[in-house]
Amino acid sequence: MNRIISKDRLAEGIVDLRVEAPVIARKRKAGQFILLRIDETGERIPLTIVDSNPEEGSIRLIIQEVGKTTYSLGELEAGDSIKDIAGPLGKATHIENFGTVVCIGGGIGVAPVYPIAAAMKEAGNRVISIIGARNHDLMIMEEDMKKVSDRLVVATDDGSYGIHGFVTDALQSLIDEGLKIDLVVAIGPVPMMKFTSLLAKKNNLPTIVSLNSVMVDGTGMCGGCRVSVGGKSKFVCVDGPEFDGHEVDYDELTMRQSAYHDMEKEAMDIYHKCKIGRDGEDK
Ligand SMILES: Cc1cc2nc3c(=O)[nH]c(=O)nc-3n(C[C@H](O)[C@H](O)[C@H](O)COP(=O)(O)OP(=O)(O)OC[C@H]3O[C@@H](n4cnc5c(N)ncnc54)[C@H](O)[C@@H]3O)c2cc1C
Ligand code: FES
Known part of the structure; x- marks a missing residue:
């Protein structure tokens, strides 16, 4: 069992959990993830290890509620426990001093790009980060990203904060400035990674996606x-x-x-029905 030490809400539908996992906290490297199961019958879902505190024996997980398991996680509170967490899994990010690295996070993608930006900075790179969201209310981890970046550019789809446009528009501006970019790291929804990679390719910029x-x-x-x-x-x-x-x-x-x-929808329908039953709203 892994106890939840703290829980915060970063934005509507996005929770930030600090969870006890001492071995993972000691071993994890940037780019790695865990698989967790909330309870005996739950499905396993992958989540990036956003950060860790080896002294406390904890890891940080940032979760967007999109379906049954992530909504159930969002209902847990500090003091509750998660049945099991396996990890660290996956290959760690290849970190070296590349020169100037542009780290781009779109939506919940800011969470997985954060540990990579931190490790790139630690390795002596000049880190320029771009973070994007649909609107200001959904922008997450701005302060965290500032701390690990030499420069931070924010963009919103609706122009409510920062540059009005997509993260690709912000990348295009950096290219137009004549910035020499040695590596682009882009994480977010699939279309965002696709179009960022296309733009980077057009400009001969090596690109990593997660x-x-x-x-x-x-x-x-x-x-x-x-x-x-x-x-x-x-x-x-x-x-x-x-x-x-x-x-x-x-x-x-x-x-x-x-x-x-279809199966995800069915699981979500059952989840909602059970929740209504639990909350007593159907009485
Ligand atoms: C290596 C890795 C790291 C990840 N890290 C994070 C993280 O740090 N924070 C976070 O919030 N999410 C992360 N994800 C995505 C997360 O695993 C899924 O959102 C989760 O499995 C959905 O489970 P669910 O039961 O809540 O929703 P489901 O019922 O399984 O799905 C609900 C909806 O979400 C979509 N969905 C399902 N799985 C994924 C997926 N893997 N990626 C995108 N959309 C999906 C479905 O198509 C569906 O529309 C990561 C995924 C991978 C592979
Ligand atoms: S999750 Fe089964 S092969 Fe990767």
């Missing part, structure tokens, strides 16, 4: 997280989660992400 495929066992055995990278089959859980952004087949990834829509 893929959020659906996972089942997390051990490379079930094939649930298979993606095509450079025409070859790869498993996000053991070969990734990071890949060369120019080589990923994003259209196939989008298709595979929606493969379980």
